[in-house]
Amino acid sequence: MKNISKKKIVSLVIIAIVFIAITIAIFPYMMKLKDEEGREAFQNFIDSFGFWGVFVLIGIQFLQVVIAFIPGELVEIVAGMMYGGLGGMLVCIAGNILASTIIFHVIRYFKPVKYQNADELSIVDEKKYKRMSLEKITFIAFLIPGTPKDALNYVMPFTKIKFTNFIIISTIARIPSIITSTIVGGSISKGNFWTALWVFVGSTLFSLLLVFFYSQFEKKNKIPDEN
Numbered sequence: 001m002k003n004i005s006k007k008k009i010v011s012l013v014i015i016a017i018v019f020i021a022i023t024i025a026i027f028p029y030m031m032k033l034k035d036e037e038g039r040e041a042f043q044n045f046i047d048s049f050g051f052w053g054v055f056v057l058i059g060i061q062f063l064q065v066v067i068a069f070i071p072g073e074l075v076e077i078v079a080g081m082m083y084g085g086l087g088g089m090l091v092c093i094a095g096n097i098l099a100s101t102i103i104f105h106v107i108r109y110f111k112p113v114k115y116q117n118a119d120e121l122s123i124v125d126e127k128k129y130k131r132m133s134l135e136k137i138t139f140i141a142f143l144i145p146g147t148p149k150d151a152l153n154y155v156m157p158f159t160k161i162k163f164t165n166f167i168i169i170s171t172i173a174r175i176p177s178i179i180t181s182t183i184v185g186g187s188i189s190k191g192n193f194w195t196a197l198w199v200f201v202g203s204t205l206f207s208l209l210l211v212f213f214y215s216q217f218e219k220k221n222k223i224p225d226e227n
Helices: 006-034 036-047 050-067 073-112 134-143 161-186 195-222
Strands: none
Touching: 006 036, 006 050, 006 161, 036 050, 050 073, 073 161, 134 161
16 A cells, blocks of 8 residues: 555545445445336436436446446346337446446556556466467456456456457447347337347357457457567
């Protein structure tokens, strides 16, 4: 902590207090989204803001990501119910990008440790396997269902990954999960869950295709290691 100034410490304490207060205040309401009655009440609350309701929902998605341990699917399903699969996805992505951006820069500002020298993370024996780039690890971590994606926002700033790479890769990798939840929300009254399944498969394949092209681009433009 010796590398952090007193001003930063005071700021960090204030942020922590605000964070805890918001978590305590919003947690009971977020948990009500688990049942149908709670989701309908939430919809009515958003509708009461009229045109500005979409921005309120983006703000709520932002808070969900910041709080991290509240399941994001709860907000995503309601977003789908209100704005459809695609519209709900765009709302959720906007909230995710806003929250991830702020978290990344705040942690980079307060971070008391220096970057490690390694540009890549060696996860296996380098003599037998090629090293996996940090960007690829980030994509896989945000793509796989069930991983604590929101919590990863608090981890990645401690690595050497560039902010723009982090935002682009994590956002693309989140799309299959988000659009599945929003489409479930959009079709929940009809019980058409097969649509959500096929969308998840299709969006996952699309994301993997993007990674393939990114890998090809990376190989063509990679600067050789100095040995």
